[in-house]
Amino acid sequence: MAAIWAVGEVAEGRPTRLTLELATLARQLADASGSTAAVVLVGHDVTTAAAEVATYGPVVLAVATPDDDRPAAARTAALLADLLEERSPDVVLIGASSDGKDIAGALVGLTDLPILVNASSVSWADGGPRVEMSTFGGRLVTQSAFVGTRGIVLVRPASVTAEAAATSGAVETVEVDAGARLGAVRVTGHTEQAGSAVPIEEARIIVGGGRGVGSPEGFAIIEDLADALGGAVGATRAVVDAGWIGYGQQIGQTGKIVKPALYVACGISGAIQHKVGVQTAGTIVAINRDPDAPIAEFADLLVVGDLFEVVPRLAAAVRARKAASG
Amino acid sequence: MHIVVLLKAVPIVGTERLGPDQRVQRGQLEANGNDEYVLEKALKLTEANGGEVSLLSMGPASAIDALRKALAMGATRAYHVQDEALAGSCIRGTVDVLVAALRKIEFDLLFVGADTSDGLGGVVAPAVAARLGLPYLSYASEIRASGTGVSIDRLSPTGFDVQEAASPAVVMGTQLLGEPRYPSLRGIMQARTKETTTWSLADLGIDPASVGEAGATTRFIGSETPPQRSGATVVKAPPDEAAAAIVDFLATRRLI
Numbered sequence: 153m154a155a156i157w158a159v160g161e162v163a164e165g166r167p168t169r170l171t172l173e174l175a176t177l178a179r180q181l182a183d184a185s186g187s188t189a190a191v192v193l194v195g196h197d198v199t200t201a202a203a204e205v206a207t208y209g210p211v212v213l214a215v216a217t218p219d220d221d222r223p224a225a226a227r228t229a230a231l232l233a234d235l236l237e238e239r240s241p242d243v244v245l246i247g248a249s250s251d252g253k254d255i256a257g258a259l260v261g262l263t264d265l266p267i268l269v270n271a272s273s274v275s276w277a278d279g280g281p282r283v284e285m286s287t288f289g290g291r292l293v294t295q296s297a298f299v300g301t302r303g304i305v306l307v308r309p310a311s312v313t314a315e316a317a318a319t320s321g322a323v324e325t326v327e328v329d330a331g332a333r334l335g336a337v338r339v340t341g342h343t344e345q346a347g348s349a350v351p352i353e354e355a356r357i358i359v360g361g362g363r364g365v366g367s368p369e370g371f372a373i374i375e376d377l378a379d380a381l382g383g384a385v386g387a388t389r390a391v392v393d394a395g396w397i398g399y400g401q402q403i404g405q406t407g408k409i410v411k412p413a414l415y416v417a418c419g420i421s422g423a424i425q426h427k428v429g430v431q432t433a434g435t436i437v438a439i440n441r442d443p444d445a446p447i448a449e450f451a452d453l454l455v456v457g458d459l460f461e462v463v464p465r466l467a468a469a470v471r472a473r474k475a476a477s478g
Numbered sequence: 479m480h481i482v483v484l485l486k487a488v489p490i491v492g493t494e495r496l497g498p499d500q501r502v503q504r505g506q507l508e509a510n511g512n513d514e515y516v517l518e519k520a521l522k523l524t525e526a527n528g529g530e531v532s533l534l535s536m537g538p539a540s541a542i543d544a545l546r547k548a549l550a551m552g553a554t555r556a557y558h559v560q561d562e563a564l565a566g567s568c569i570r571g572t573v574d575v576l577v578a579a580l581r582k583i584e585f586d587l588l589f590v591g592a593d594t595s596d597g598l599g600g601v602v603a604p605a606v607a608a609r610l611g612l613p614y615l616s617y618a619s620e621i622r623a624s625g626t627g628v629s630i631d632r633l634s635p636t637g638f639d640v641q642e643a644a645s646p647a648v649v650m651g652t653q654l655l656g657e658p659r660y661p662s663l664r665g666i667m668q669a670r671t672k673e674t675t676t677w678s679l680a681d682l683g684i685d686p687a688s689v690g691e692a693g694a695t696t697r698f699i700g701s702e703t704p705p706q707r708s709g710a711t712v713v714k715a716p717p718d719e720a721a722a723a724i725v726d727f728l729a730t731r732r733l734i
Contacts, residue, residue, distance in 0.1 A: 163635070223632070223641060226614070229604075248600075250617050250633070253593075257601035260570060261608025266695030267569050269599035282699070287598070288494040291706075295699040303695070306601065335613030335647065341640035343631075351635055357733070381734065389653070399619070399654050400633065405491055405595050406511045406653045414733045424492035425511075428595070435731055436707070437724060443712060453727050454710035455720045465721035470734055473725050 154187035154301075155241040158210070159232065161251060162193060162201040169354045170247040171201075172314035174307060175208035177274060178245055179317055182210070184276035187242070189321070192235065194228045202323045209317030213326045221338045225251040229258035231330040236263055238328075243281050244304045245274070249353070256306050258334060266303040268296050272311050272411075272432070281305055289428030309353045310411040345398070352401060357383030358412045360403060360430070361391060364419020364440065364459055368396040373463045374418055380467040380474075386410065388426045404429035418459045422447025439463065479529030479623060481520040482585040484576070484603070485548055486510045487541035488596045500698055501566060502596060504537070509544040512591030514551075514658035516651040520589050521552045521659070523623050530554040532583065536564065536575050542674070549669035550661030556672070557583065561679040566691030569597075573605045575689060578682040580610060586645040587628055592617065592652050603650045613643030619654035 158174035160167055167175075175191045182189035189210035193202050194217060202214040215235070217227060232255065236244065246256045248270065260267050273284040278297070283305055285294050352358055359378040361371055371385070378385045385401055392402040403410055405425040415433040420426060422438070422445055430436070431450060438451035439459045448454050455462055487507035489495075497503040509517075520531045533548050533556040535541050545556040559579050567575070580588065590603035607614035618630040619638060628647050631638040633654070661669070679686050687693055713723045728734045 253600035254604050254616050257604025258608045260573060260601060261605035267601060268696055269597065269601060292496065292701055293704050294701040296696050297699055299695050299697050306599065334608055335611055335643065337613045337615055337641050337643045339639050340642050343637045345637035428491060435733060448710050450707050451710040452707060453724065454712045455724060456712060456714045457717060457720050461717035462720050465717050466724055469721045469725045473729065473734055
């Protein structure tokens with residue numbers, strides 16, 4: 153019987169949202185193809201996370217590894233390469249996070265498996281995964297498949313909605329000897345930096361600020377609106393370059409590509425380099441003084457006005473609406 | 479110190495098209511945005527510590543313009559892998575070709591930009607590193623190189639990790655490495671006479687049937703144009719009314 157695997161990630165003891173999405177997708181593909189689904193979780197203590205992932209349906213393969221001074225992605229990739237050789241799953245779903253990309257790339261090098269990247273949707277057709285990719289900044293969707301039967305699929309965040317299953321999967325503890333086949337990299341330090349609590353790739357709602365926000369202090373009203381909506385703060389490259397906000401919040405060509413249900417663009421003109429990062433958002437609301445800004449071409453609602461007047465009132469109105477609807 | 483910078487010539491963002499053969503049309507190309515940041519860092523490191531920067535690109539003849547610009551910025555030489563049989567290569571095929579090319583070059587560090595704007599994969603560099611058995615350091619916001627090794631700051635969700643490895647090593651970098659310079663007029667003049675080596679698949683000892691469309695491990699099935707947004711509803715109203723209009727709009731779409 154074919155086997156669909158997903159590689160999960162654990163942050164602070166909990167599975168990431170992307171991991172729960174992959175667990176759901178693995179289950180759906182297994183159902184569609186009459187296969188088994190499993191999620192691999194790697195870490196020094198993944199017990200709690202494994203129990204949570206199992207409620208999404210797949211069997212969880214919990215691989216306990218002591219923390220060492222290798223980067224997490226390298227540790228996971230070396231171990232997965234051994235596990236893939238031993239158990240030969242047909243499809244391996246990996247989330248398109250930074251670590252996920254590093255793991256997937258290393259596996260391609262170590263195992264020679266084919267890979268399809270940038271998947272915005274995965275279905276089952278003709279005996280294998282059918283992968284949709286949103287490309288050219290959302291202007292085109294392409295479909296691809298593997299020539300053979302096996303391969304790795306790198307799946308973007310928000311490609312599926314995570315849904316718990318009627319029946320939980322079992323948790324299996326797995327022991328693997330990870331060979332040291334990758335060139336040695338040592339992690340010698342870590343520095344904490346203030347930033348958004350929610351990674352923008354995982355946020356359902358994002359409020360973005362551009363040059364029109366005017367100053368680092370101007371972002372206070374953007375942050376307040378994000379707080380009112382329960383979302384994260386994003387930004388354009390211009391304001392990241394200006395040092396008003398961290399690179400982790402940058403949306404666009406050389407930043408992150410996001411797919412929130414709602415994007416509120418404040419003082420953002422909508423240059424192509426920004427547009428490609430957010431075009432597949434569910435709904436786009438723009439607040440801009442210039443009715444002819446390029447953002448008008450890809451927003452659903454454009455409010456022509458001064459963001460310093462509109463945004464604080466919008467935050468208050470959102471809070472009032474939420475309070476009224478209890 | 480010899481730093482090789484991997485450079486991909488990509489369609490200019492916003493102008494990408496599929497050709498009649500359903501492949502990305504490689505018309506006018508530019509260097510992938512993220513590649514220019516690592517090139518800039520490579521130039522700064524060799525200017526400060528001595529050494530040379532070489533470029534390596536796999537792509538069609540039209541990739542030469544992107545290579546020329548990078549040479550004008552200050553790179554010493556370029557290696558261009560170009561062969562008609564490469565069209566339609568899958569990621570694994572691309573990795574095979576780059577690995578073969580890199581085995582012909584002695585280098586201390588290989589610099590690679592984060593994701594390309596056309597492929598959005600971000601997996602070629604770690605695959606190349608794994609195949610060559612070299613350390614792979616990624617998402618660098620800073621790179622420090624010494625004669626014997628490299629150290630980077632790797633962006634993490636909560637800050638950054640310091641990572642170290644011995645040379646030779648592969649380093650993937652981000653926009654935070656700093657704004658790329660513009661080529662000077664002198665640089666543009668000098669670039670015309672700089673050494674550009676073109677390698678065919680035969681030069682690399684690769685069977686053309688193992689790469690390109692013939693050897694691809696993935697296949698293209700089709701494409702469609704998703705429905706575009708039909709144009710924004712425009713609200714021009716005093717701030718209080720505008721805020722109320724947005725809230726009503728969000729409520730109808732069940733977003734609040």
